[in-house]
Amino acid sequence: MxxxxxxxxxxxxxxxxxxxxxxxxxxxxxxxxxxxxxxxxxxxxxxxxxxxxxxxxxxxxxxxxxxxxxxxxxxxxxxxxxxxxxxxxxxxxxxxxxxxxxxxxxxxxxxxxxxxxxxxxxxxxxxxxxxVPDAPLCRDDCPGLCPHCGADRATTTCSCVTFVRDERWAALDALRGTLDDAVE
Ligand SMILES: [Zn+2]
Ligand SMILES: [Zn+2]
Structure with missing residues (x-):
């Protein structure tokens, strides 16, 4: 045909x-x-x-x-x-x-x-x-999966704590990083 x-x-x-x-x-x-x-x-x-x-x-x-x-x-x-x-x-x-x-x-x-x-x-x-879209979303505000435990945040709440960084500790963290590197 x-x-x-x-x-x-x-x-x-x-x-x-x-x-x-x-x-x-x-x-x-x-x-x-x-x-x-x-x-x-x-x-x-x-x-x-x-x-x-x-x-x-x-x-x-x-x-x-x-x-x-x-x-x-x-x-x-x-x-x-x-x-x-x-x-x-x-x-x-x-x-x-x-x-x-x-x-x-x-x-x-x-x-x-x-x-x-x-x-x-x-x-x-x-x-x-x-x-055809390469990377579609199920909805514009899809909350996605928890990066720590993989829980679907649209249907469940997991107990993972989202760490909010305090700028006052940033310098100390950096220093700690250098020290850790030195130990290794
Ligand atoms: Zn989605
Ligand atoms: Zn989680």
Missing amino acids: ASTLVVNVLDLLRRAGAEKRVDVVAAARQFDFADSRIDDNADVEVAIELESSSTGIVAHGAARVGWTSVCRRCLRPVAGTVAAEIDEVFSREVPKHRRESDESVVAADAEPLIGDQIDFTLPVREAVLLA
Whole structure:
């Protein structure tokens, strides 16, 4: 079965200003994310608007997919949905020169348009992997785990004492540190 993310753009290339919309729901495994945060069976909803210009095709849209991870403070499971932005320019020709002042610098970053098809698999894959959070929180004010005993401070109170440092003792502590070092 042909990938539905491969879009035929022949009709767009024939007329500058022509538009096309791509609406595809594809299984995550199709993108080969190889990322524990995205389930292979998850649906990736891809919606992209294509518009042709004299130099190529501009693609703008988003890919939505659910993810699961763990809170970076308390290690509780966290889940969410990202809407990864897709912004790609596909150029009929790859410019040989890149000039800083030139408007076509944007086009210089364009993907070459080979044939009359665009495969959105890779652009979607890259955008999604960038959009899924690396270190999420279960909630903004998650108190996390106690650094001493590992108790979950959102549900329990442990008996560990949080040491509040008194500046008057700081100099003595420093001196004691030097003495300890000398003994070793
Ligand atoms: Zn948390
Ligand atoms: Zn504790």
